[in-house]
Amino acid sequence: MPHDDAPLLAASVQQPDGTPDRLRRQIEFIIEVDRLKDVFRQSPLLAADRKENDAEHSWHLALMTLVLAEYADEPVDTSKVLALVVLHDLVEIYAGDTFLYDTAAAADQEAREQQAADKLFALLPADQRDHFRSLWDEFEERVTPEARFAKAMDRLQPLLLNYGNRGGTWRTPGVTEQDVLTRKSVIKDASADLWHYAQDLIHTGAANGWVPRADPGA
């Protein structure tokens, strides 16, 4: 993860002379966010023997939104959900990925991410800076149906990777079936059907021994 005072990736690319200022700022943002492809998560892929990065994770959520939007309990504007999932992890370029089961890192996560959002979205022209920031705030606050559905996708996707990998990060020492159920329960705020399915995945995983029912070390 780059330090707060690290130079921008975008600063290493000299734009052609005469690029209009607004477009230059937009392109700098587009260059800077290439870094999301180098922020790695804990979740293992299904298709290859490596961990997933935030950019491909975000793409997977967008694809899932197109397939699963029909399960939303409240009407959702799918285009809004797509924007939210495309943007939701951008702050991790500077704040890093916080592992779902790492309670220590979670303590200052919000402050780190707010600071990162300030820095990243400031690259854009002011109107887009404000628009993107409000979308990211909307995702974080989970007050709208679209934000709740986007968060459900964000929680369901690694569940599928862990289940398909017969454990994955469920095998982290100290993590139990109940911890997984607790962390994933926000899915029920968006979709009763998908929450029912998510619980089936977790219970089946526990029955198969991929996540302990209780912490043997506790």
Added chain:
Amino acid sequence: MPHDDAPLLAASVQQPDGTPDRLRRQIEFIIEVDRLKDVFRQSPLLAADRKENDAEHSWHLALMTLVLAEYADEPVDTSKVLALVVLHDLVEIYAGDTFLYDTAAAADQEAREQQAADKLFALLPADQRDHFRSLWDEFEERVTPEARFAKAMDRLQPLLLNYGNRGGTWRTPGVTEQDVLTRKSVIKDASADLWHYAQDLIHTGAANGWVPRADPGA
């Protein structure tokens, strides 16, 4: 790239008992497309020393759509463009990535991709199979403003990676400035402003010696 008769990745994951048939099919599709993260392109990243995969490329196009939609010469439905860019490369899971400057591979590209589309979208329930297939056909045919804009994003993004990398795939033997201009000219069907900018990138790259003005071997 998996063989045509290779077993589905989705077949390796046993769904929980009692999963409704429609949801089971949708989840199998979502699992199968994890493979897009393992289809690698020729373009080098800016943020890391490796080539880009199709999933993170598709995410980058979605992000670019959110930032650059204002440059479309015709009104575009952004949510449609987002769906098109999220889906546009899925067929490469079975058909592989065809390098833009590989004219031999381009010869049977369409047949390979049509076959791949038949196979992949058949995983979905029939209504979604038809819907996703029609979106992919729309992208390929480039008749609608949304498809033209999505294609412009698909051409502009690797241009930014090559420019930022001071050459990248422009340095492929035999590729000249004129080849790049020709292959990128579909951008002008979507946006005069972005085509102007794309030409500036290519001309500046040629002036800097990152792509030859003419093929020295020709």
